[in-house]
């Protein structure tokens with residue numbers, strides 16, 4: 001149940017686990033009083049005393065008092081000397097802003113945010129806090145939504161110019177949270193191509209620290225996410241407070257420890273890629289940010305985010321459906337294929353039980369390598385003489401669905417599209433554009449370009465029985481300029497790009513509701529809650545090496561559930577690392593997400609093909625649990641030689657344990673793993689060994705799991721509850 005309680009100057013939102021309290025001071029300052037475990041009541045005097053806010057109600061901003069006050073949406077200029085959430089430049093060139101609460105209201109449910117991905121639905125309550133700067137003629141509506149079924153608060157700000165002059169937004173964060181002590185460590189996810197989302201945990205030093213993207217995508221380098229963990233917090237216990245952005249472009253996520261050892265978290269658009277001109281009557285909607293709280297350690301935090309994704313972020317037919325087991329031809333053929341080669345891969349795949357064949361890059365224009373043709377989305381008849389429709393039908397006749405790769409946001413200088421519309425590429429006039437992977441980026445701030453992009457994809461989807469799309473984005477922003485935007489709006493381009501992209505995705509997913517969309521950006525370079533709103537799964541990484549994937553999927557799981565992670569078995573030696581790992585290891589790791597293959601099955605020896613057949617049968621039996629069960633990280637690949645995680649079915653009837661050891665070490669004992677998330681009193685039978693254990697034994701005494709000889713050995717065990 002969600003509740004809103006107003007008592008005196010306190011506005012209190014809560015569900016059965018968490019509370020969020022705003023204290024409105026005299027004069028209308030919105031201060032942040034509390035976020036954490038659910039409170040029965042909030043008495044404000046202690047909070048007010050701590051910050052010198054006047055227990056009887058007197059508060060004055062004189063002497064820069066705001067500089068020591070926890071605030072909900074601090075603005076620049078009014079005695080706040082930390083970095084704030086809002087900077088507005090007035091027509092006279094000054095930037096002091098003073099927004100005060102004028103009213104509040106509460107509505108049931110969760111309002112949508114115009115033009116942006118955002119959480120939705122379920123039993124929820126939303127507090128709308130109206131603030132105004134009378135001098136500027138500026139209004140800010142802060143939204144706070146609490147959900148009944150996950151310990152998450154969603155926040156955003158709508159900023160409106162009610163004055164007669166133009167105002168310029170220079171910063172408009174999605175979230176600011178002032179935390180009253182600095183006894184935390186900062187946890188972020190950092191990486192690069194083929195090694196996305198490593199877990200980085202560091203002490204909080206005085207000053208500003210954090211992660212950001214200036215790439216026009218949430219990026220391979222950092223995720224729009226940060227967590228504060230108590231130093232003693234582990235996977236299973238301790239307090240964690242985390243924030244993530246529902247957005248896919250450039251961002252900044254920062255924690256500032258101030259001189260009084262308070263911590264300010266800020267999350268939102270990166271100010272270097274942002275600026276917005278608000279003419280009289282216009283408004284600006286910030287992207288949404290979500291805050292999670294847990295006293296059950298990092299697994300508790302992840303459970304909150306995973307539940308949020310399942311119930312309030314991912315939409316459409318595939319949100320809760322079994323995801324098809326796919327085979328993708330990329331690593332099997334790269335650009336070098338023809339119809340017969342593809343059909344040969346598909347035939348074998350169909351025979352062993354694969355459900356979807358995905359044709360990757362190289363099917364359009366004259367794309368024999370990555371130097372050309374992005375933008376020319378017509379089938380290459382040299383490779384596929386009978387066309388896409390015919391190929392798709394032949395694949396369907398084998399019992400497989402057909403899927404297709406696109407990279408619609410891009411344009412190759414060597415393309416008919418570029419020759420016809422050179423001004424459609426993002427560029428700074430007069431400068432030679434910098435290419436990335438020999439390509440430029442379309443200017444999606446333009447309505448005509450978005451219209452083209454919609455039709456380029458929609459026409460193909462209507463032309464053949466296509467049931468899956470891999471939507472790729474393989475380079476980041478440079479030469480950020482639009483041939484169409486006036487000079488005073490050029491700063492708006494990075495965000496306008498995202499709005500253009502989102503509008504096309506909204507249209508395509510609405511018009512093609514039966515298509516399963518998977519997003520990709522050189523692997524997991526745009527793995528964020530914004531993309532998940534449109535596309536229920538994301539290709540986790542171009543690195544399919546099983547040992548690397550243990551780390552990548554571990555880090556990814558901090559925020560994202562297994563059903564969001566595309567993960568495939570690929571060939572050995574692995575194309576990214578040169579490492580050879582056993583087939584069962586590759587399969588065990590890959591089945592912990594949206595399972596598939598990225599190789600030519602015809603090249604496997606007969607006994608491995610049989611193994612593949614059996615794995616597919618097992619995944620089909622277990623996929624509801626593997627994808628939609630509750631995911632528990634057990635042994636971290638960042639901490640030791642073993643990786644283990646457990647997925648427990650929502651109704652608890654079964655669970656799947658995955659253990660992978662990185663390096664064989666002689667003369668050591670087999671690992672003993674203490675499981676999580678089982679019923680203490682229940683009895684479980686391990687299918688593969690026939691052994692029976694109590695839930696309490698498995699979680700407290702642990703399970704000793706021997707592994708085969710050799711590096712990268714792995715085991716996957718199925719636990720069935722047998723006492724019920």
Ligand code: GLA
Nearest residue numbers: 330360361520521522523542
């Ligand atoms: C990106 C993707 C790969 C593949 C190639 C095709 O790198 O991440 O999976 O689709 O593009 O060019």
